[in-house]
Amino acid sequence: MQNDWSQIFRGETITLTCEIQDGGDTEWEYEWKTSSSETSPKQRERWIFTASASSGGNYWCQGKVKMDFYFPTEWSDPLRLTVTPNKPRASLTADSRVITAAGGGRVRLSCSVDESNSWKYDWFQRESESSAAQIIKDKGPDTMSISDGGMYHCRGGRGNPVYYTENSTAVTVWKRVSNKAVVKMQNDWSQIFRGETITLTCEIQDGGDTEWEYLWTTSSSETSPKQRERWIFTASASSRGNYWCQGKVKMDFYSSTEWSDPLRLTVTESKPQSKLRADRTEVPVGGSVTLSCSVNPSSGWKYYWYRGDQSSELLIRHDDVFKSNGQISVSQEGQYWCRGGRGEPVYYSQYSQSVRINTLVSKRVVVTLHPNWSEIYHGEMITVRCEIQGGDTEWEYEWKTTSSIKSSNQNEFRISSASSSHSGNYRCKGRKKNAQHETTEWSDFIKLTVNNNKPQSVLTVSPSWLSPGASVTLKCEVEHPSAGWRFYWYKTVPKLSDRLYRYELLPGSDSGTEEDSYMVHGQTHTAGYVCRAGRGEPVFYTEHSKPTFVWSGDFPPSASLTVSPDRVQHFTSDSVSLSCEGNSTEWRVRRFPEDSYLSLCSDWGTMTGSTCNISGLNSSAVYWCESGSGQFTNSVNITGH
Template identity: 50%
Template sequence: MNTTVTESDSGGYSCRGRRSSSWTEWSDTITLRVIAPPKPTVTLQPSWTQIYSSVIYRGETVTVRCEIQGGEGAQWTYEWRRGQVNIRPTSSEYRISRATESDSGEYSCRGRRSSSWTEWSDITTLTVSSPPKPTVTLQTPWAQIYSSTTVTVRCEIQGGEGAQWTYEWIRGQKNIHETSSEYKINRVTESDGGGYSCRATRSSSWTEWSDITTLRVTDKPKAELRADRTAVPVGGSVTLTCSVSPSSSSGWKYYWYRNRKPYEPVTNGQISVSEGGLYSCRGGRGEPVYYTEDSESVWIDTTASNRPVVTLYPNWSEIYRGETITVRCEIHGGDTEWDYEWETNSSIKPPNQSEYRIRSASSSNSGNYRCKGRMKSSQHETTEWSDSVTLTVSDNEPCPVLTVSPSWLSPGASVTLNCEVEHPSAGWIFYWYKAVPDLSEKSSSYELLPDGSGTAQDSYIIHGQTHTAGYVCRVGRGDPEYHTYYSKHKFFWSAGQFVSLCHFNKLMFCD
């Protein structure tokens, strides 16, 4: 009887017996099949170590298992080695608690039943390393993160995929109650901003804390609307441009509104419009759409064909302080009723009426004036601006100059008085006075000469003068009438008479 079989012992076996000279029949055949013991396989538990490069982390527990396919139920004895070094266990499992780098190596095993050994298994490599350092990333399609958007903060462990990690999160020095690899923030606010860090554990092994990744939340942006002009010219258009700052932002579509209602389904940042109204815009991006705040509204007018004209009344080349002047805005054509708007660089702005009456002009009224009209029946319809008209108000008082001819005369001769003023054609009328001395009061008064009130002539003739006398003049114009100061005294002398000049006191005279 064989005690050790080999594959050559395989075959069909039968037998017969003999007693004396008599043989039995041959027995039925029994087949013996001798095969080599199956080759073991080394596996690692938990299962992720088999899928992801047989890597475990320092401090974790792993079971190295020797499996013999088809050998279940047999009484096997096992032999293990790591590299070329035999290790102690004789069972099918080798449990490593709190692994260290020294447990790394190439593991193989074989099994024995009776006196028969299996082959050595193929090598399975176990690597024990430090847990990888996680990385925190921000999942958002935009470089700039605005309030009310959705942001996912993710903790990524390179090479740790498939493992059952439990995560821990902090923002600044505060723990976040989240144990998964993602922390989703819906409608992010400024309070969500800060430095995020994470770590993870599986079994009893913790990774390091990740480096800090800072989430910066910017206030919700506001769209900006610009117009290349504020009124649609006759037969033309106005270009409107909508933008969102900063310029590095991308992916925006633009939504337009006229009179606070959607204008037209365009998403361009620039449009041309040919009708007046109150325009605004906003930006939007993403899905669902995240909208910016609305821009400031811009009022666009439509220009009527009528063009106003600014006139000055009276239209004198020089206006003096204290005079009355009217600035008029005149719009010709049709029976349209208008509201008026003025624009000036003077320090005083006219009221929104067709006329601006300045009752006592000063240099603060000097400037360029222009106007436009807005239809009362359609507030989007305006005229163009008129051409500018310049109003100049002088703070210098005009000073008339009186001359007398001749200054010496014989009794009974005629005397001619001439009163001269700057800008003589500018509507001046003349006033002529005789100075009458009052010797008791040591003063003088002024009498209008006959027909000497408000004459259009700048000269006055006195016939048959017999006495030494003094005369003055002044001028005036406008409604209400503006008067200059009196001229200086002028005398003519009658032979044989002398008059003390001390009696002609100075009232409102030119210097």
């Protein structure tokens, strides 16, 4: 066989030659036979035919000497011919699908036809998807080095006439340019909200005058545009994901940039809330209030202002000069709203909560206390009043207090029984009844303190021992002095049943005295006194003072105290008897030591009838008797040594 191919394909041209070895100059004629269906030639040295399925089989030949026909050679050994019915397809591979500078700027292509040999290869290139394939090399080797991007395929050919394989499957090879693709968002906002219009741009750095086409890809559910530089869509939950782009040289379709780094897009489902703040809620006389609108935590907003309700006409629209701080100044009362907008077309945030702005009137407001006591006691009654000076306008009132009581719209708080919950600062303002949006300034605070401890009165007497013809001065003081007190004066009357005294008002003190002192004239015998203070309506009283005594050594006509032994000084080991005498059957002995409290005989001695027996004196003290009928005896000062 002319071509020693291991595999024959249907359609190839087959040339068989009958070769006579060592034939020398002899002239030969030839005879062929075959087990196939092919028709053998007559006497020719070569048998040429086109391979088909029926060509498969054994082939023999023999030579006959032309001048001596009956002397032939033996039949040759058979040549076995197998024909493959299907046309072969070339296979194309590339050591890389991308031509890069780092890879030497070239890619190696390899073309092959499986299980056969002796092929030469034709190479083809398409410069775009729509262009026709152009042959770039024919009858070449099975490898080729390329430096240009494109869509490549190959085929094999062998024999004469040439038999061609099927074309290989095309392989696309891209050429990477050095320019970098970058995905940029038109508005560099850190937070995107559902419904906003998003514009992504594929920017080719150092692209110069080159014309580009663009490819986009994304991990989101958005459908990418075809070959456009910009990708514009409305943000939704399905827009979340990464976005990449790539640039292709328009005149060299298979030359492109690398894919860009991803731009990560996060979409917030809920519409953002605007927040409106006012530096104050009342417009001062001749002044203004500053309103501030914000949409956080995001950027790029312009602000839209409204007065009235949300359907009101736009009040002020910010331009770029004010965009950054979102503030306006207003001097007119009303209900104000705002919202933010950004992008094109404009995407709006939700409306803010409204802020009510009122105007101030030039009326002075003060909080007063009635009575005017800054400190009161638990249980006292007091009125906290809001007073607006000037004019007879009808007002409603508003209060602010740090106490725990509920605010009122009346001009005063009446506290009938004060407690610690009423302690705190109070201030108020007025609002015109016929013009609700006109108010006064807030008053200054006034502080009210409620003391939970009932106040104590303290009584002093002078002198403590009576001299003939001397008057007694009583002086009453309230602990932690405060204003508004009147003073009540009492004489003590013994009550033997409970160790205490009952109190009888002294003349002229039924309604109390403004003065904190009281003069007792004509007192000649031992007596006890008590005081207390009161104020307000109804009267709030302090505790009674402790009984305080003025002593006398004179014997009253109907009661006396005698001491046995009858001397002023005693040793501490002495026993002493104190005897009470007079027009009474019940007596008790009192003593008041210099360094202790008022006490009875039963506390330090033994009371037998009307006599108090003391087994030992441990201190110096004043002693006297008190009768069941309310009498005091003379007083005795006994010193123990």
